[in-house]
Amino acid sequence: MYRYDRPSSGGRYRTDSQESVSGVYTGADDTDIEPVGAGTCPLCDGTPQLTYQNGRATVECPDCESLLVRSPVPPIVVRQTDTEELPQVVSDFMLAQFQAISSGFCVQCGGRLDSTLTVDTEYDPLVPQPLLDVTSECRACGSVSHQNVGILLFDNPAVGAFLLDTDFDPLSTYFWEQTYLHPEATLLEEDPVRVELRFAASDEELELVVDADCTVLEADGQTR
Numbered sequence: 001m002y003r004y005d006r007p008s009s010g011g012r013y014r015t016d017s018q019e020s021v022s023g024v025y026t027g028a029d030d031t032d033i034e035p036v037g038a039g040t041c042p043l044c045d046g047t048p049q050l051t052y053q054n055g056r057a058t059v060e061c062p063d064c065e066s067l068l069v070r071s072p073v074p075p076i077v078v079r080q081t082d083t084e085e086l087p088q089v090v091s092d093f094m095l096a097q098f099q100a101i102s103s104g105f106c107v108q109c110g111g112r113l114d115s116t117l118t119v120d121t122e123y124d125p126l127v128p129q130p131l132l133d134v135t136s137e138c139r140a141c142g143s144v145s146h147q148n149v150g151i152l153l154f155d156n157p158a159v160g161a162f163l164l165d166t167d168f169d170p171l172s173t174y175f176w177e178q179t180y181l182h183p184e185a186t187l188l189e190e191d192p193v194r195v196e197l198r199f200a201a202s203d204e205e206l207e208l209v210v211d212a213d214c215t216v217l218e219a220d221g222q223t224r
């Protein structure tokens, strides 16, 4: 559960091995916060830390060293929010952006996005479970971002039904706390790419087979 942006070109950005650093937002360089505890890690039950640097919010778990999310957030959002409310406000902001991405819209320019499982692209995945990594490229501005495959599947009816039957609740918990974003993933075929995702939460299970474009080819949900 993460997202980062890397433009295809442009001198405002510096790209290193894993991430881009930019001053996209006016005032981002002057906005800094002390690390804030941000809920419970869905991978190890540790306490993730929210930090803010260079116009991007990052949530990482120091206990299992997992990057849970990294995404641009305007400094005005950070400056106008009290520290204790910051994780929820950042979570709400990211959720709104992810919903736009899930619908296929670039949050930078409104252009259309092409989203592909990263395992079927030239890009490197960013997280411990590489099969969950999706690369989205904007046809208009060329920006590249990465997100969790679960975000791309939000509008699938089988996923919607599964989430309704589970304790998925991004409104009262932080987005990055959701175990939904960390299903078991198995590469069934490489050419063409077919990935099986197994979600389990509460008493519900859902198995999906998706292709490289994150289109659901098979869905099988059941109550345990």
Ligand SMILES: [Zn+2]
Pocket (backbone or CB within 6 Å): 041, 042, 043, 044, 045, 046, 061, 062, 063, 064, 065, 066
């Ligand atoms: Zn952890």
Ligand SMILES: [Zn+2]
Pocket (backbone or CB within 6 Å): 106, 107, 108, 109, 110, 111, 138, 139, 140, 141, 142, 143
């Ligand atoms: Zn764009």
